[in-house]
Amino acid sequence: MESIKRIPSLPAALSSLVLLISAVVPLATAEPTLTDDSQCGCYRNNDDTSTYFTNHRFFDFRSLADYAGVPAVVQDLEGSPGAPVTSDYFKSTDWTSFWWLGSWNNSNNARGDSTVTMTNSPNNVYIEANTEPDPSSQTYLTMRTQRLRGFQTAAEIESVSSDFKYLSLRMRARTVGAAGAITGMFTYRGGETLADVQEADLEIRTADPRNVMHYTNQPAYTDDGEVIAEATRNATMPGGLDWTAWAVHRMDWTPGLTTWYVDDEMTAQIAFQAPRDESNVILNVWSDGGKWTGNMTLLDAAYLQVQWLEIMYNNTDPEHATKNSKVRRDDDAAEGKGCGAVCSVDDTPELGKPVMLWNNAAVGVREAGAGRLIAWVPTGVVLVMALLSTGLLV
Template sequence: MALLLFTGAVVVNAQQAALTEDARCGCYLIKRNETTYFKKHRFFDFRNHDHHASVPPVIESANDSPDAPVTSPFFNSTDWTDFWMISNWNNSHGVREDSTLLMVNSPNNVYLEANPSPNPSSPSKSWLSLRTQRLPKFQTTAEIESLSAKFKFVSIRMLARTIGARGAITAMFTYRHSEELAKVQESDLEIRTSDPKNLIHCTNQPSLNSEGDIEARASRNATMPDGLEWSDWAVHRLDWTPESTTWYVNDVEVADIAFQTPKDVSNIILNAWSDGGEWTENMTVGEAAYLQLQWFEILYNTTEVEKREGGEGGCNSVCSVDGSPEVGRPVMLWSNGVGRVVGMFGGWVMVTVVAVLFLVA
């Protein structure tokens, strides 16, 4: 019996790859990074919960706001509670030195909202809203945070928009807490509603140096691509990998920062807030701003990322969510250890195939 070994290159179109389920995926690759593998995937879909949708009136008492109940049974479901918690802390003990307002997070400001006029460009029946509103004596705000603080490298995406009054920040970010500002680790996507509507902020924190001056290498003022504004629905993506943090809007890269990329385990946080400080500015009493999401998706590791070739290290079935014909569901790139990725660009994946044939004399 003779053994014949040959290799050859084939090209697989990820957009034509077969839909699969997470249970069949050993790990995941992301577009434009074929060396970082993610072990886990979660998808949160808020588009078809109009039966749970209800916009609660704002609670005008700073004392009552933190203890408000959740606004819908959805936020008591296992799908939500096994990943997220809704914050109710306030800044009465001081978070930012330039704050001029009491800021109070309330579960009452996290709710499902019905789409009043579904149309082809926005067919979603509902979305998740995070609300912040200026009241006479304080700013009522919204924040959701991952239960786990052990994420280490992620690719997070959300179909989202920011709308409303000047004087607010909406954000999606990774966060490692420290009592010392210099030891905080954070990768931010932030939108300031006082900014031009095509401007977003991408930062690896802390963004100030030891003298308190702005560290230019830590931040980029990025422009939304293709004429988009942050009030338009768009897919915002943040990839935190060992080498850098990279930001995308609708799959267009808008920033990449290697300087002080986070290195240690972190939380995932989304919020809408203001404290009347220099960064947020001061919202007019009675006005409000909102971060609204149709869906949120995360690929993640909870231990240090291993760099390895496909098919090794227990990762025999390799999937991707990029190029999938159905958002939230992965496609199978390859399985059973056949092949390895050598390049990934656009919707295409280049695979080197190794084949073994046994010939009987």
């Protein structure tokens, strides 16, 4: 008859179990690990929806002294749209793979009450030295609009791809200059009729009080000129700021919702007619002399100045996306569906570089709370190993 092995006391077994679990399931570092985009399967947004995006780009204009210089304004309407780019920075692959500079004019699609011909020019987008006292950057990107004799020269930056579907777009920026202009950051999908347009935008009117901003899911009016009140929220800059101060303006376009922030404080949220389909991403500064922009005084100018741009996004065009374009929720990511390695650009100690939150492709790294990760193995395996080590299983 086989002898029965001696069973250790319960306290001893529990002690061994705790020691074994501590050895097998160690806590990882308290802070997420700095990484790079090549290691990230997707990016988790820090908003209430916990949306997941599949791509990330960061454009840094803060240290580009080699490209800095303010170009003279092109004074003739014919030469303005065809002007060359203002520096080699705008010829770089990093730039041209994502953005192009607008050169269209409003002669064929002028707004109903516009009084001035407006043309976009590459000459109005340039890198500028930051000469303010105690500057927060060495340089920044400037977009310029100015009223000239006979026309308004303006600036637009538009994404090469028109296939963005959901994103979190951020810029550290300020608006300065004379009344009569609009600066904007928005998504845009055109259509054959006004009702077909899909657009989510931030607009700052330089004729407004300096703390007022306008957020809209366009269209904000009908063909008959009737205002659609549900489409717009008017807000003020938080914390006593005004839009001439540097601040991080952010727009999150998620399924059925558009949300805007300034310096991480929510300033507006609109579900009504949120964009549904693939769109472009656009920044601009412009005026057409109409009621919305105001009529800028001759030779006056206004500027959108940007220290950096950051975007997490999905893109349905494989040429402009490095991964499959899918929006992931917490339960999907936790189950390891699709994302694999999950990163964040919100919790990073280094602007523009992601941190790894967890990696389902590794030893099963999972989130354990704000800023903490744990490595896990199946509980049953741990218990079996623990019981074997203590002699509770023969």
